[in-house]
Amino acid sequence: MKTVSDLFVLRDEQGPILYAPLNVAAARVNESGLAAVAKYLRGETLSPDESDVIGMLAQYKLFEPGVIPVNPERFMPVHVTLFPTDGCNLRCRYCYAGAEKIRHKMSVAAGRAAIDLVAENAREVGRDNFLVGFHGNGEPFCAYDRIREFCEYTQFRAEITGIRGNINTATNGVLNDEQIDFCLAFFSNINVSFDGLPELQNRQRPFPDGSGSFDAVDHTLKRFDEGGLSFGIRATLTTDSVDALEDVAMFISERYPHCSQLHLEPAWECGRCLTTGEHTPDVDVFIRKYLSAQDKLEGKYLKLVYSGARQDLIINSFCSVCRGSFTVTSEGYVTACYEVCEKSDPRSERYFYGSFDENAGCYVFDQQKMDALGRLNVENMDNCRDCFCRWHCAGDCSAKLLGMKEPEEHEGSARCLINRALTLRQLQKRMREREE
Numbered sequence: 407m408k409t410v411s412d413l414f415v416l417r418d419e420q421g422p423i424l425y426a427p428l429n430v431a432a433a434r435v436n437e438s439g440l441a442a443v444a445k446y447l448r449g450e451t452l453s454p455d456e457s458d459v460i461g462m463l464a465q466y467k468l469f470e471p472g473v474i475p476v477n478p479e480r481f482m483p484v485h486v487t488l489f490p491t492d493g494c495n496l497r498c499r500y501c502y503a504g505a506e507k508i509r510h511k512m513s514v515a516a517g518r519a520a521i522d523l524v525a526e527n528a529r530e531v532g533r534d535n536f537l538v539g540f541h542g543n544g545e546p547f548c549a550y551d552r553i554r555e556f557c558e559y560t561q562f563r564a565e566i567t568g569i570r571g572n573i574n575t576a577t578n579g580v581l582n583d584e585q586i587d588f589c590l591a592f593f594s595n596i597n598v599s600f601d602g603l604p605e606l607q608n609r610q611r612p613f614p615d616g617s618g619s620f621d622a623v624d625h626t627l628k629r630f631d632e633g634g635l636s637f638g639i640r641a642t643l644t645t646d647s648v649d650a651l652e653d654v655a656m657f658i659s660e661r662y663p664h665c666s667q668l669h670l671e672p673a674w675e676c677g678r679c680l681t682t683g684e685h686t687p688d689v690d691v692f693i694r695k696y697l698s699a700q701d702k703l704e705g706k707y708l709k710l711v712y713s714g715a716r717q718d719l720i721i722n723s724f725c726s727v728c729r730g731s732f733t734v735t736s737e738g739y740v741t742a743c744y745e746v747c748e749k750s751d752p753r754s755e756r757y758f759y760g761s762f763d764e765n766a767g768c769y770v771f772d773q774q775k776m777d778a779l780g781r782l783n784v785e786n787m788d789n790c791r792d793c794f795c796r797w798h799c800a801g802d803c804s805a806k807l808l809g810m811k812e813p814e815e816h817e818g819s820a821r822c823l824i825n826r827a828l829t830l831r832q833l834q835k836r837m838r839e840r841e842e
């Protein structure tokens with residue numbers, strides 16, 4: 407038997423494709439070529455024709471051992487995500503966090519100490535930048551005083567260390583003009599959650615009084631667009647909105663011409679979905695509509711993104727959950743997962759791996775918990791072993807698919823069909839481009 411990197415056989419309308427993701431190698435073959443490859447891998451004697459086929463395929467590096475991604479040995483984060491608050495000024499019908507009024511705001515000391523830590527790590531490892539992001543189980547700008555504080559402090563740290571401090575945020579886009587001006591001045595990138603068409607945004611992402619939020623977010627997006635900010639939009643699709651996916655994409659492309667990416671995700675049935683009755687769209691419809699929207703956007707500035715399809719990435723976990731994601735909740739807990747942000751969530755037992763010690767003024771990390779998080783790695787997910795997306799999707803979202811289960815118990819989900827279909831499309835495009 408030959409020792410080669412993961413080698414997968416895929417099929418599309420043109421026939422078989424050999425794919426070795428770890429070697430970034432792919433080639434189309436016919437059925438007799440496939441048979442020759444099977445013989446070669448079993449170490450059997452090849453005919454001259456079969457040897458020629460293998461020689462030709464070897465030029466693509468299909469048969470070489472690939473480099474398996476590994477986690478860093480030391481925990482030295484240079485990127486922190488801060489959750490300034492858990493309150494929100496919208497009541498989205500599918501909100502995973504069920505966010506409402508502000509219950510907690512991050513302490514100034516916790517935010518500053520996290521920024522100190524990533525800036526110091528960046529200096530120690532010789533990087534020319536560190537990154538501070540805002541996200542949350544609420545709207546970060548509902549704690550605007552904290553955002554200002556942490557952005558100014560990031561600038562201060564950048565000045566005294568001589569290392570660039572990049573700042574980005576996710577927001578629902580309900581911002582006043584002062585906040586928009588602040589974004590234009592401080593942020594290098596912003597992601598706005600927005601469902602696109604007025605009727606969808608107003609229905610799915612209403613204010614607490616039930617009124618629609620389209621006009622408010624549209625104003626923000628137009629100002630970002632005119633202000634030269636690098637920004638993207640994230641839209642969530644439900645059974646009620648998936649049919650409009652292409653219209654959403656075209657609307658955004660035309661109305662906000664400088665928006666670089668539209669991130670589309672099917673709603674996951676959790677949080678407020680459970681009481682509002684919003685449902686995950688049918689996977690086949692999502693795939694069909696997504697691919698058709700992608701075709702319509704060909705040649706335009708706006709690019710579609712879906713989290714489970716990233717054929718250009720070679721990784722061992724879907725997000726940085728197993729690689730030391732440094733995220734601080736509004737209560738000062740360190741979590742590896744954006745969606746596990748409350749102590750009352752049973753999954754916090756796994757995903758919380760530290761906290762801010764207000765008395766000592768520093769973060770305390772639990773090494774055992776960090777080691778256990780390191781196991782949420784696709785190499786431990788038997789279910790993913792034969793999937794060609796193994797090193798791209800890398801087991802998908804562990805908080806949703808595993809929760810507290812062991813990685814060996816991974817069973818996949820309906821999303822696997824989307825992940826494979828959209829990743830295959832990316833691979834086909836790369837192969838076409840190579841041939842041109």
Ligand code: SF4
Binds near residue numbers: 494505
């Ligand atoms: S999805 Fe985001 S914007 Fe909507 S209610 Fe939840 S936290 Fe607020």
Ligand code: SF4
Binds near residue numbers: 727746802
């Ligand atoms: S585990 Fe899932 S929900 Fe948590 S940060 Fe990763 S992708 Fe997001």
Ligand code: SF4
Binds near residue numbers: 825
């Ligand atoms: S089996 Fe599913 S979760 Fe696992 S890598 Fe493949 S697409 Fe991702």
